[in-house]
Amino acid sequence: MAYTVGQVAKLAGVTIRTLHHYDEIGLLSPSGRTPAGYRRYDDADLQRLQLVLYYRELGFPLEEIAAIIDDPAADPAAHLRRQHELLTGRLKRLQEMVAAIEFAMEASKLNIQLTPEERFEVFGDFKPEQYEAEAEQRWGDTDAYRESNRRASRYTKDDWLRIKAENEDWGRRIVASMASGAPADSPEAMELAEEHRQLISRWFYECSYEVQTGLADMYMADERFTAYYENIAPGLAAYLNEAIHANAISRA
Amino acid sequence: MAYTVGQVAKLAGVTIRTLHHYDEIGLLSPSGRTPAGYRRYDDADLQRLQLVLYYRELGFPLEEIAAIIDDPAADPAAHLRRQHELLTGRLKRLQEMVAAIEFAMEASKLNIQLTPEERFEVFGDFKPEQYEAEAEQRWGDTDAYRESNRRASRYTKDDWLRIKAENEDWGRRIVASMASGAPADSPEAMELAEEHRQLISRWFYECSYEVQTGLADMYMADERFTAYYENIAPGLAAYLNEAIHANAISRA
DNA sequence: CTTGACCCTGACGTAACGGCAGGCGGGAGC
């Protein structure tokens, strides 16, 4: 049950240099050495490393990690609990960012101008606690990145004209549906809501039912979105909102 | 529509030094200067800064950010789409981490030993792309942190005895329920599932119905958890799983 | 007994700023 640096490095997915560094600063010193001076890590060292990596991923500076881990009043269960709390907090933050991006996408789709303050709102909410970045190192080198880049940034003028045409066609049909007196939960209106979702998915981003209902609520909550749809036809914002919700429920 | 460094810094929630730095490396140079040499940022600069901050939050090195932003084939909509993709990717990753933590918590609750490989699985899954940390700077100074720390790490021996007693009591009652022939979706069994959830919430971590059904499925999928419950009484793992699902559905 | 994979310890390099020194600029109040 003893491991060399290299083995530990592979197991934990870190570099040997990182382990050397942790040894240097006393954050994680192997429990022993061979006669030749080779580091020997045992199971307890691995457990400690795991804790270190988790807290590191959560953004703590190494010095603080040492303090947290060496806190005598913190058993393993307490660490797990804390990490769970921190993670769910970050999850919330990320979800807010996703919502903000979707907001911005919708705004740009409808050509709505954002104020400078709004642009930074998602950062502003968190001004007191400085957030920094998570690094997906060398992501720029992967095929997936290049692929997504190619796909995403290559809309020609023709594409844009087509998007506009599709969108206007859809607009005419939903106005007609509303004018015909068909309720928002009629098959016809729900089908138009479904088209709305697929149109976004095809041209903009993967739009799940959950994301779509979020958008629908935004149409009601933000007056600029409301204005956009009301401008097409009075009552359309509410009609579309209801149709989207009805459609999402029926497909669940 | 012109801003000084200080104003921009406040708006965006960054330090003046950071803006100076971005100017130095040419990532974001203000569009003009006053006769006295004061930096003047305009709206376009703000937009660029917003992009920079978003990509920074997503973990890109500044140099790469410059390349991404200056890519002539990427309109604003493409940036938004890309950020949406990156964010949802990170969201998935975080959810996996939360699941891993819940797994580990459940394992420690039941005294199940994890292998070294399992300890690092959540990191190992992502070995090819190196992930690094997000920093919640000076989080250690906030009251919330200290409070959560105090609450989380102060279980006395008495507490542990009480947790064990509550858990055993609950165990006896669910075994009795199963033995009595009450189906897993009977009010009795569902009430015991609800108790299971509240017990975790009270002593370990906030356990929503969603989290609990995840746990329940883990009981079936991981043989060590299955073994733990089967060992108490044959068929208990499946019984509990079904009861938890039934209870979650009825409360939705 | 050599060879290749693995280990060691310095020591310097890097990214993304933080923080301070020393010195102008500018408008509000006297």
Place this chain on the structure above:
DNA sequence: GCTCCCGCCTGCCGTTACGTCAGGGTCAAG
């Protein structure tokens, strides 16, 4: 017109968490 203070400027050194050699031992296999 002068003073004051706040905000801005440009160096320049410090820091964190490693990356990256360089130069040199070690160990199991052939």
